[in-house]
Amino acid sequence: MLRHTLSSSALILAPVVALACSDSLGSPVDVRGNWSIDATFSGTAGGVCLRTGNIVLQQDRSLLAGTLTLSGGLCPSTGAAIPADAFVGTWSITSGSIRTVNLRFEAGDCSYTGRAENAVADSLAGTAACTLSPSQGGGTFTGSWYATVSGP
Secondary structure (H helix, E strand, O other): OHHHHHHHHHHHHHHHHHHHHHHHHOOOOOOOEEEEEEEEEEEOOOOEEEEEEEEEEEEEOOEEEEEEEEEOOOOOOEOEOOOOOOOOEEEEEEEEEEEOOEEEEEEOOEEEEEEEEOOOOOEEEEEEEEEOOHHHOOOEEEEEEEEEEEEO
């Protein structure tokens, strides 16, 4: 009899626990639109590059796609540590996802993670980890980035 009571209790509680867990995650914040981005990349062999650009994000519930464009900015000469044209270009955003306010995506040779700030996502901020191909000078780089809404 005790075994039957425990089994019945588990069957009744399982959906309640699952519902409570899914509700605690919340819906992903809406990050669709155009964003202005500032990014800083530094190499393990030294050097720092500052880049500016924009991110255009499309969102389907928790999936993200779009484009990232980085250009210009300052990349002081530090020997061969960071090529002057590193982190310049336009890339498709792939493997993009958002859970509540935490987001991640791939673009070019970099993996980006970050967080939407505020309930109405008026800024995004995070880190990047990049590995440049040998044709781009090679090397492993880390970075930080900050983006603000620039349009719908």
